[in-house]
Amino acid sequence: MKSIKNNLSKEIILEITLALIDENEGSKNVTLRDIAKKLGCAHTNLYNYFKSLEEIFWEALGQALLKMMCYSESNLTVKIDCEKGLYEFFDNLIDFSMDHPGWYKLIWFDTIGGNPPDEVIKMLNKPGKELIEIIIKVSNDKLSEEKASLIANILHGYLHGELCKWINNRSFMNNRQETKTKLLSNIKYMYKLMV
Structure with missing residues (x-):
């Protein structure tokens, strides 16, 4: 890779960091020196x-x-405001998680020291809030925010548990498509049952 140290920016550093985390299947073995090496600069430049x-993490x-x-x-x-859209949303979420x-x-397992910046704290809350909004929309505004939150937490908790097993090779099913089909069927x- 050509050195990009002359064009170094936060965005480029984060892009390279994410690429390394993706390659290493987690942040555990990613160091400042690894990031700097990919960027073609000294780690002190970071x-x-x-x-x-x-x-950075x-x-x-x-x-x-x-x-x-x-x-x-x-x-x-399809639009996210119908039940099919909700299932397609989960389908995409499963694909993304299995692909990366x-x-x-990094999002769910890896320990990161220090405190997250305020912008990251806002981002950490965003997916849950959006899922609650989607569930309310899908119900044609018939569900309260409290009920939608409960449904979102249960569905996400189930999905997260199954993805954890699959990603860490603890699942009895190793076929990606079979696993995905089972997860979506159970989510549906x-x-x-809950609405």
Whole structure:
């Protein structure tokens, strides 16, 4: 890779960090030196943009969340305001998670020291709020925010548990499509039981 140290920016550092996390299937083995090597600069140059590796990871987590949300919402073939749209949203979320297990681990598993910046805290709350809004829309505004929140938490908790098993090779099903079909079927079943 050609050195990009002359064009270095926070965005480029985060892009390279996310690529390394994706390649390594998590942030565990990604260091400042790894990031700097990919960028073609000394690791000390990164301190001109970030205070620490932890700060880079927090910001990368925020970017991974945005990518997940964008992917889940932008690949819909129907409007999100119907039940089919909700299932397609989950379908996309499963695809994204299976395609990027390293980002999934960064978002949900990997320990990051320090405190997240305020912008990242806002991003951490955004997916849950959006899922609640989607569930309310799908119900034609018949569900209260409290009930929609309960449904969102249960569906997400189930999905997260199953994805954790699949990503960490703890699932009894190793076939991606079979796993995805089972997850979507169970999500549909649970959703119908709760509304």
